[in-house]
Amino acid sequence: MxxxxxxxxxxxxxxxxxxxxxxxxxxxxxxxxxxxxxxxxxxxxxxxxxxxxxxxxxxxxxxxxxxxxxxxxxxxxxxxxxxxxxxxxxxxxxxxxxILADPRLRRPLRQAGGRGLVGGRPEETALRYNPLRRLVLRRDDLVVRVLAEADPLGRDVHDFVSAHVAVPERVDDGADPHLAVLRYTGDSDLGRRPDPRGSRTAGALIAALHRSTDQLPGPLREPLSRRVVDPWRQAEAHAGVLDALDRPLAQRMRALAARALAGLPGPVVLVHGDFSPDQVLTSGDGGVWLTDFDRAHLAPAAADLGSWLMTADEPGVQAFLAGYRDAGGHVPSGPQQRTALAGALLLRAVEPLREARPGWARLVGERLDRLEEVLR
CATH class of the missing domain: 3.30.200 (Phosphorylase Kinase; domain 1)
Structure with missing residues (x-):
């Protein structure tokens, strides 16, 4: 073969x-x-x-x-x-x-192993593995995240966020920017187990996160403001990959980018940066926690809302928006929601390819179909 x-x-x-x-x-x-x-x-x-x-x-x-x-x-x-x-x-x-021989993760994995955080073969305890980028594994009652690229803000962001919203406890000191160790929390997430009540709570938590922006200390605000996500650059990178695989899809993505990437409305706030139901941990007794803040940055609140609109089911969307509104968040108008949704759809359009799904071309096309409907 x-x-x-x-x-x-x-x-x-x-x-x-x-x-x-x-x-x-x-x-x-x-x-x-x-x-x-x-x-x-x-x-x-x-x-x-x-x-x-x-x-x-x-x-x-x-x-x-x-x-x-x-x-x-x-x-x-x-x-x-x-x-x-x-x-x-x-x-x-x-x-x-x-996994221990991953070309970009082998050194941080070796450091984590030296601290007793990685034992045996990581394949046995891996929760998520993105080669050359990140490994998330379980070690007893801990979740260990090993990063190929250092995250020097990780501990400071976690400390700030944990003072304002419910998040898993972080137990390492943050001295190694390639490593984060958190308490294993919950027993599911809203991606695997959708729940309107949990979605409503998630909306309230995101509203609290956005509302906390004024309390950001200057030494943290400044680097977060430089973590600007350039949607044009991201869209062009995705289209560049598609050029080598399906030229019509690449051309279609570029054409839609010219229409979809309008500036988001509103002042900048602290946003999660990759918000979706699977980033909301839940427990059977009603506990709800936000997780994975490694893409947190300053942007209009609509960035998080658009990402949720794109990834949640309709009951989850409505419950989330209700929770966000009731907790003091400003829910954008219908046209502004569509603008936010369009941007999220474009930037997540190639996810089926990254997720190695055999029918990726059809699935990417369906996401672009949905984007066209939103832009009408």
Missing amino acids: TVDGTRTLDVVDAVLDASRLSGLLGCDVRADHLRIKPDTSVTVSLADPGTGRSRGWARILWPGGLSKADKTSMSAARRGLLVGWRTLPGGLVLQHGE
Whole structure:
């Protein structure tokens, strides 16, 4: 079993086909998360098709990436870690390994292991794994987040937010910006278990977060103001990947970006930055907590509202807006909500591709269809 060509599309087609990917690796796996650098590399996290449990990572590199593969293999060998690789037609290189040998996470994982926060094989306790970016795993009653890219604001943001809204307790001192350790909290989230009552509480919590902005200390406000999310740059990056996979989809995304990325109304506030039902932890006794503030920044409140409008079901949307309003939040008008929703739809349009879903092209097209309806 091999790849049918050296185009980026050929490689993506191969890794998203579970039988072909399993044939390439010699074990039963499926792709779980996908990262694409056209004509450079395609990286996937691997999962067991039956249990969904992590099985490590794999990447296919173009000929120019051979030195990267060598470096990763040598580093893994020095530490007794499992990494394999083979050449494919056209000079491509397939490399795969265990999570501890992830090329960008191996150093922070080693540091976390030295503190007793990562034991055994992370595949056994991984909750979420985005190769080359982030690993979230459970360690007894703790959740350990290991980041490839340092988050120097992480502890300060958490300390500020925790004074204003319900969040999981953070138990590390923040000295390592590649690491965050939190108390395991709740037993589900609103993505897995939608609940209007929980959505209403989430609305009230986001209103409290937005309302806290005036209390931000200057040393935190200034770097948060520089964490500006450039929607044009993000949309162009997504379209650039689509150029290598489906040119009509890329052209359509660029055309819609010109209409969808109108400026959001309102003054800037502290926003969550990636708000959706799965970022709201819940418990059976009615507890609700917000989590994952690594993309927090200053932006109009509509940024969080648009993200929720895009990802929640209709009962969840209505309950959230009611909770937000009752807690003192200003709910934008209908046209302003559509503007916020349009921006969220555009910036999340390629999620089916990143999530390694085999029908990604159809699903991306459906999101763009929804965006067109919102813009009418």
